[in-house]
Amino acid sequence: MVDAHRTFVIIGGGLAGAKAAETLRAEGFTGRVILIGDERDHPYERPPLSKGYLTGADERDGVFVHQPAWYAGADIELHLGQPAVRLDRADKAVLLGDGTRIHYDRLLLATGSEPRRLDIPGTGLAGVHHLRRLAHADRLRGVLGALGQENGHLVIAGAGWIGLEVAAAARTYGAEVTVIEPEPTPLHPVVGPELGTLFADLHREHGVRFHFGARLTEIAGEDGMVQCVRTDDGEEHPAHDVLAAIGAKPRTALAEAAGLELAEGPGGIAVDASLRTSDPDVFAAGDAAAQLHPRYDRRLRVEHWANALNGGPAAARAMLGREVSYDRVPYFFSDQYDVGLEYSGYAPPGSYDQVVCRGDVGKREFIAFWLRDNRVLAGLNVNVWDVTGAIQDLISSGVAVDPHALADPGVSLESLAG
Structure with missing residues (x-):
């Protein structure tokens, strides 16, 4: 009652x-x-x-x-x-x-x-999309299926998590995909150049084209439909649909x-x-x-x-009046093709002085750690599972670790947290 x-x-x-x-x-x-x-x-x-x-x-x-x-x-x-x-x-x-x-x-x-909106000509054309709500996903599913059947082109503005996940989904349907990103690598503000190239290589292996160091300046069309996009370096890319994935x-x-x-x-x-x-x-x-x-x-x-x-x-x-101090370590996950990953912590550009990896980066089975003064700020496990708790314990403890031991799969993460 x-x-x-x-x-x-x-x-x-x-x-x-x-x-x-x-x-x-x-x-x-x-x-x-x-x-x-x-x-x-x-x-x-x-x-x-x-x-x-x-x-x-x-x-x-x-x-x-x-x-x-x-x-x-x-x-x-x-x-x-x-x-x-x-x-x-x-x-x-x-x-x-x-x-x-x-x-x-x-x-x-x-x-x-x-979603942040593109402030350029052509955003009112049919075929310009955002992905934030269930209704957006409902619509985009149909669009990707049609593009795959018709060998159509999807241009994605932004190589962040949403942009890359949609690129992977679009390639699963068989659509042609071009990603346009002003930074030099995907996910640049999150994983930096040290690991950004890994994600670029992953998507290129699946047929995604990248255009780095450029921004969209116009979405051009005819009869209300998208035909192509243009960038600030003078390039033009064919497009039937455009996804704005430039943040929220x-x-x-x-x-x-x-x-x-x-x-x-x-x-x-x-x-x-x-x-x-x-x-x-x-x-x-x-x-x-x-x-x-x-x-x-x-x-x-x-x-x-x-x-x-x-x-x-x-x-x-x-x-309800309970004593609360919300101090959770930030965490997110992503799935792209056969790569699953989890990221814990907070290490924006300029906050760390080295990146240490354990495992096989080439096989995309590894853990990357962002460190400052030998203290772990963040960790990214790629196709390595059941380690999130240990990574977050390392971050929470704030203890200084030996980077060589951190890179050695033979040394348990639990032992490093003290």
Whole structure:
């Protein structure tokens, strides 16, 4: 039986919001729980959109966090397909697009992020795509299948994780793929030049063409359809469809209009270690939150599945008044062709002084470590499994390690963590 004396509202129908709702009930909260999502679909996970669901290996039903009946069973009130348009902090109320006004005692903003848009001529043509929502993936699956059947060309702007995963999916369908990237290697801001070439080689082996050191300047077409793209170095590439995969930006408009503090640098809604915003009754989690991270003593905004999976429950516990210090090591995973990988930690360019590998890089069965002063900042395991815990322990411990021992597969990672 729901006790209506307290109402917790969650804005955001993704993984963070759904897991927060689940956690509130699991932790014994008996008040009203209201989840608001601007998509009509029930809350779902986003990794399959560029992986198994996009390739056709997984069914659509597999993307959902819970089955629809679970929400009624857990007394979670859903407002789907209905955007929150205003947050009234003085009256502690959320206004929906249809005029509905919902009171809250505590509020969680799990509004996520949205794709960055190409600011060039031609983006209004049919055949220009983004991949962030389930509806995008539904459409893109059909596009990739048609391109494969017709030997069509897909141009991808951006060689980040989404760009590379879609490139792999497109080649699985048989489409021709060209990736245009301003950096000198794929994934340059994440894995640096040391490992970026490995991913370029992987995709070239599967027929992907790269054009590095260039940006799109125009998408040209005829009769409303894409025909080619042009880059700032004067090149032209044939294209039937274009995917903009140039990153995402946090959805902060609601928070900003309500006067909540935003974070400089990473962007996003500024939150403390307990995921509380500048308003003590408002919390934020997932892509939209820029957390003052206890482990790194700086604000981080992490746009990955694990942060939504773990951050939503952490915020829920904080909403309930529990002591929370959300200090998880950042983590994400990717699948491309026959290569699976997991990345743990935080090592942006300029933060490390060496990269150490153990295993066989040539066979793409190895672990790479980013170090500073012999301390592990991040680790990437490629086709090597059941080591994520040990890698994260090394990162968390902060102990200095012998790089030669770190590179030796005969030395257990557990022994190095101390």
